[in-house]
Amino acid sequence: MVVRTLKSVLEQHIAGLPGVLAVLIGRMTDGATIAEINYSGTHLEKDSLGSLAAYASDLLRANNRLCQVVDAASEADYLLAGSAEVRLVIKAFSKTPYFVLFLTKGSTNLKLVFERIKAILADGKPLLPPVQDNTTSVAQLLLSYARRYAPDPNFVALRLSLKTGLHRERLEKGQLDEREVRILYKGVADILGVERLPIPLP
């Protein structure tokens, strides 16, 4: 008997669709990739695919907030992003933090992409991992956010350590108390030059 996995669901539903570069299932709360298929060859390195899920999470969160402002009663629809050459289509699994992301060529038929996503949402939902609270600490979310949006991402942990006076090892492990998390929040916000971050404090 063949055991169905999220990856096999993705494989089943993207078969025969021209112009697919990558498909993944991600988790909005921490930007993690849960399952993925990369057809792009050298176009997307492993790290780039990982960051795709993280940035998609940011887009989804922002879109959810937008929807709450303009139409709080309805659920967010397909989210489209990308360029003329490469298109991203993202849709969340209803009432979960998980989402499906399609990366396709700009020429790929959008209607077909919507159909495939719909099928994945239906078949994949029973296979999603259970949602656990505190999978990632707020400190780690803040650090991860800084790595995505601050200049010089390879050194942003060092910079935050120096800026906040929090020692690097504890910062990287996310082992901070509430007061320290607030200091880190301010440090990230300062580096980005903003007052608020889209990550709620505990």
Next chain:
Amino acid sequence: MFEHLYIDRPRKLVAFFSEPVIFHCHHYNLFLQQTIEDPDWIDGVSILQTSAQEIFYSLLANAFKRLGLQTAAERLATAAHIFSFLGFGRLNFEVTEEGGEVELTHSHYAEGWLGKYGEQVNRTKPIDHLAVGYVAAALDATFAALGTYVAEETSCVAVTRQDHCIIQVTKAAVPRSLTPSPQMGKLIDQPVPFPKGDTSVDYEAVNEALWGLPLEGDTNGQIRAFNVLLTRMPANYYNRIQYRFLDELQKVDPQLLEVGQALIRESGHVCVFYTFGNIMESLEWETVVGPMLNTDTDWIHGGYAVASSLGWGRWQALEVVSNESCRVAIDGNYEANYFLASYPPAAQPACYFAQGAVPAMMNIVYNGHIERKPVLDEAFYNRLFQRGGVFQGVEVKAREKGDPWCEFYAQRL
């Protein structure tokens, strides 16, 4: 102003009114300044502004004396001229002996920051700490003595995104006791005769060609060359902010000293990546160094021939193993010259900029494949690190500790 540059050929240093001056680009300047102003628990801004006031006071006082300038108008005009010549932008002094207002346009730091980070992040605090110190130094040297004036930037282009910055300058309520520059510092007596490495690169020929380049501020007071904004900075400004900053970390939280050191090393890495990367893709490189390049290891030697043309001292690659490692000597490094004139002998190697620059040269050649002329942007820089296999360096001999010269070894992690 070129006639006031003095090239010490044996030591490969350049002096401008008795101050050692060196080239660095806006990528380095911004990264180093950011490192120092970042910590909320020390007064990094004061370190930056005060150091600028001290070092530029020495430079300007010497300039005024040597040029025989007597009137305030002559002195302030010369201060503005020197500021532009060095690549920091343009200053317009509207001041009297009591103080006043100075307009700063085309600021190196503000425009550099906007070009590098402006689309990515916002800035909420002024950035022109060097200019603030410079303005105070200019009035000190024009009207009084070091530490008489204080200045403050009240409007900054990096924040407002308008066309000019404003710096207010007044007499300090109580004159501050500040420390002038040690000028050329503790120089080497005689250059060490290093063995010529296995290379066809003629270091001296490269030096002479680059020393002859007319690199000075344009009508905006900016030095745009090699696809970066350059400055001809007094080396002791870098030295003073760097060591004072580390002294402060040591005093307040010694556990974070290593983080500060690591970030200063990284500034050296940033400098080599952008400045040398862009130099290695330039027409000048093709013309001057290109004909000497027969092997990949020659690119490393070419890089150090350029480094020793920038006023940094005698940089010489002693041994380069292709794609594996390199050993580099620096005789009379600008960091060590300052350190030995300002501190007792070091317990640990302390040439942090060079510690970052030496592995960076290997990274740009062997990981960045600079010979293929990649686009040197932030995405490319970040990918270099994410792929792993980066070169790391260590200072194995340190003149500041008592060795006859400084020596660095870089290899892959």
